[in-house]
Amino acid sequence: MCGIAGYIGKNQAAPIILDGLSRLEYRGYDSAGIAVFDGERIRMAKAAGRLSVLKELTDNGRALPGCCGIGHTRWATHGRPCDENAHPHMNRENTIAVVHNGIIENYRKLREKLERKGYVFSSETDTEVLAHMLTEYYRGDPVEAIEKVLHRVEGSYALGILFLDHPHHIYAARRDSPLVVGVSGEEKFIASDVPALLEHTRTVYYMENEEIATLSAGNIRFYSLDGELLSKKPVTVEWDISAAQKGGYAHFMLKEIHEQPSALRDTIFPRLKDRRIDLDDLGLSEEKIRRLRRISIVACGSAYHAAVVGKYVLEALARIPVETDLASEYRYRCPICEPDSLVIIVSQSGETADSLAALRDAKARGSRILAIVNVVGSSIAREADCVFYTGAGPEISVATTKAYSCQLAAFYMLAAEFARVRGAIGADRFCGLLAALKRLPAQVRELLGCQEKIQFLANRYLAADHIFFMGRGIDYAISLEGSLKLKEISYIHSEAYAAGELKHGTISLIEEQTPVVAVATSDRLYPKTLSNIVEVKTRGAMVLALTTPGHEDLARTADYVLFVPETEPLFMGSLSIIPLQLFAYYVSLGRGLDVDKPRNLAKSVTVE
Numbered sequence: 204m205c206g207i208a209g210y211i212g213k214n215q216a217a218p219i220i221l222d223g224l225s226r227l228e229y230r231g232y233d234s235a236g237i238a239v240f241d242g243e244r245i246r247m248a249k250a251a252g253r254l255s256v257l258k259e260l261t262d263n264g265r266a267l268p269g270c271c272g273i274g275h276t277r278w279a280t281h282g283r284p285c286d287e288n289a290h291p292h293m294n295r296e297n298t299i300a301v302v303h304n305g306i307i308e309n310y311r312k313l314r315e316k317l318e319r320k321g322y323v324f325s326s327e328t329d330t331e332v333l334a335h336m337l338t339e340y341y342r343g344d345p346v347e348a349i350e351k352v353l354h355r356v357e358g359s360y361a362l363g364i365l366f367l368d369h370p371h372h373i374y375a376a377r378r379d380s381p382l383v384v385g386v387s388g389e390e391k392f393i394a395s396d397v398p399a400l401l402e403h404t405r406t407v408y409y410m411e412n413e414e415i416a417t418l419s420a421g422n423i424r425f426y427s428l429d430g431e432l433l434s435k436k437p438v439t440v441e442w443d444i445s446a447a448q449k450g451g452y453a454h455f456m457l458k459e460i461h462e463q464p465s466a467l468r469d470t471i472f473p474r475l476k477d478r479r480i481d482l483d484d485l486g487l488s489e490e491k492i493r494r495l496r497r498i499s500i501v502a503c504g505s506a507y508h509a510a511v512v513g514k515y516v517l518e519a520l521a522r523i524p525v526e527t528d529l530a531s532e533y534r535y536r537c538p539i540c541e542p543d544s545l546v547i548i549v550s551q552s553g554e555t556a557d558s559l560a561a562l563r564d565a566k567a568r569g570s571r572i573l574a575i576v577n578v579v580g581s582s583i584a585r586e587a588d589c590v591f592y593t594g595a596g597p598e599i600s601v602a603t604t605k606a607y608s609c610q611l612a613a614f615y616m617l618a619a620e621f622a623r624v625r626g627a628i629g630a631d632r633f634c635g636l637l638a639a640l641k642r643l644p645a646q647v648r649e650l651l652g653c654q655e656k657i658q659f660l661a662n663r664y665l666a667a668d669h670i671f672f673m674g675r676g677i678d679y680a681i682s683l684e685g686s687l688k689l690k691e692i693s694y695i696h697s698e699a700y701a702a703g704e705l706k707h708g709t710i711s712l713i714e715e716q717t718p719v720v721a722v723a724t725s726d727r728l729y730p731k732t733l734s735n736i737v738e739v740k741t742r743g744a745m746v747l748a749l750t751t752p753g754h755e756d757l758a759r760t761a762d763y764v765l766f767v768p769e770t771e772p773l774f775m776g777s778l779s780i781i782p783l784q785l786f787a788y789y790v791s792l793g794r795g796l797d798v799d800k801p802r803n804l805a806k807s808v809t810v811e
Contacts, residue, residue: 205232205304207382208399209273209363209373211418212390216272217264223392223399224254224274228800229455229599232276233284237261238291238300239272240370245300249289271371273363273393275302281310282327291365292331294338295323298367301337303330304395305359305380313355329358337364345374349415350430353378359556363393375416381554381582384408384416384423386437391418397440397578398597405440409580438580454798456600456692460784461651464644466605467777469594470612471640478637480620485573485589487545492624494543498525499570501533501561502549505607506575508684510549513614515677516773520628520636521621530557533564540568547573547617551598551606553581562586575613577606591617600799602691604784607684608647611777615640618773639771643778646768650781653765654789657782660747660763661789664695667718671709671739672699674722675732681776682722685783692791692801702735715743720783723750723757724767724775736760747786749779 206227210216216239224235235257236249246267250256254276261267275290282288291300307313310329313336318324322335333352341348345366353360359379366374375382375393385392387404393416394400400407410416413428425433452458474481498517500510507529514525528538530548540546546565550558553576562583566572574587577595584590593609619636622628628636664670670689672682679701686699700709702721713719719739723732729750736746740760748761751769758764767778791798 205278205395206276206399207273207302207304207361207363207393207395208275209375209393209418210390211271211371211373211420213270213420214390215264215268216270217261217267219264219403220272220274221254221258221261221264222402223394224276226398226402227276227395228254229601232278234277234279234286234289235275236277236289236291236302237264237267237272237274238293238302238365239267239269240365240367241267241269242370245293245297245365245367247291247293247300249286249291251284251286251289271365271373273300273302273365273373275363280306281329288326288328290328290330292326292328292334294334296338299334299337299341300365301330301334302363303333304361305378307332307356307360308358309356310358333362341366343368345369345372346415346417346426346430349374349376350428353413353415353428361395371419373418375410375418377410377414378412379556379559379582381552382410384410384418386423389420391420391423393418398599401440406437407440408435408437409585411585412582441579454600454788456602456604456788456798459598459600459605460781460788462596463605463608463781464648464651466593466595466609467612467647468644469596470609471616471643473594474616475637475641478634479623480616480637482617482620485591487573487589489624492621495523495545495621497541497544498523498547499528499538499540499544499565500525500547500549501528501530501558501565503530503555503557505603505684505687506549506551506555506558506610508680508687509607509610509614510547511680511683512611512677512776513547513618515680516614516618517621519773520618521625522627523621523625528561530555530561533561538565538568540565540570544570545573546570547575548583548587549575549610550581550583551577551595551603551610553578553583555583559583559586575610577609601801602688602787602798608777608780612640612643615774636771639774642770643774646770646778647781650767650778653782654785657765657785658789660765661786662793663763664718664747664790665793667695669712670695670697670718670720671713672697672720672722673702673705673732673735675702675728676725677773677776678722678725678728678732678779681779681783682720684780685720685722685787688784688787689790692787692796692798693794694796694802695790702732705735705738710738710742713739713742713744717742717744719744719746720786721746721748721761722779723748723754724779725772726751727772729754733757733760749782751775
């Protein structure tokens, strides 16, 4: 959530910072601001609304001279979206400017203490506390002041700070909220995420928890929270700016939907070696895999829906008991972590606050942690015992598509290899699974050729107020994700149900012309799902069904039918999700909404 960008160098800072912020819009925000040292003072501009408002206010940054500055896009937590609550925040003397991602949990106590000392607040935010605390502790040494403040702060933060007394420096710090430092010769950058930097550099430092950085044209220094000078090595980012651009597509979401064949190929094929699935880099020896007694999968949002599919596939193939948990609930139910158990944390960004907290809780209880993440060097990747990196590449649209598909592929490979090692399946079955994995990218590409028909059907649902999704088994798990995609970007109320549960209450909501999307790709469960479709049709529902060839009789029951190719039944979710992603996209497009930046949502949820 939120975005930070900062620059120091020989060029005018404001246009570079605004460009960096524009590449972070996917993170979600409701206001934006910028502060630049102009040679004499720190000048600031900020505005509620889209970044375009701030760009117009500052003539795309040209109205703010100076070569050192920080900027921010805010997602409201404390205080409504307005100019006063937008970042940066400054002290009363206008000598210190702060931008902040995260939440200061003890800000009320700190604010009351400062107000008793005579400090006056001009916003409702928790962040303004930091600006006044820095004033309280500043005695000429910015790093010392930052250390004193952060020792008194509870919560999460990524900070960019300017001190008027040190006009050619940017100061940065982080705890539980991502921050990246970039370098290109004498130019230095800070940002919440790599895409903000790629126009200028691919050489970055990932800041660790409770680190402070000082940036000047001459050098970068890193310190611990206790003032110890740290040694860090830079990392070269493997993808370039083209990966974070639309490439001729109308929206990032549509581009990323169409990138799924290559993303799946980049996730699957590097691990297929010598008629096995290579998991050697995970540090899970065959002996450890054989000893596994239980797996817990913990995630949020779409990653949680991938986890639900993972549970079905792991239990069916490897015959290991699997439980799934929403990360925001995991810590609060006193989970039992047994010996020879494995906790899998799933996160696209690797920075999801609830998932990171769950990881730390599970690790403190003695569990081994496997992370499935997309971002190299992210917090979850660094703190896990082992990491399964997906090959999705940068995903800019808030609504995930290709990262979700790659998470499914990761679970397929883990399940197949675990099953082989544990002797739960024979050689022929394993070879069949490998062959099905190899076919998935081409089958997804084939499905993408049907987007015109899906757009035609989506136009029939533009006026809907409510839509229900239903399915059984893996079809139910995919319905969860299809429903989430639709509600995220179309703002239509949508719910997904296990089809057999409809009669336990929800069917009372079905009336004439109620839209229902039914996923019925499982041959084993098809007759039962068909019966559920008949139940809702009898009550007047308008049904769009998703099924496989051979189920043409469904056309006599449903109003509309979409067919997906046959594959290994346990992998069917990778194909059935494609039409549902496109369906959500075209419904949102038809309703005239901002597909890539839905209201109130953020790509990387770094607050609990």
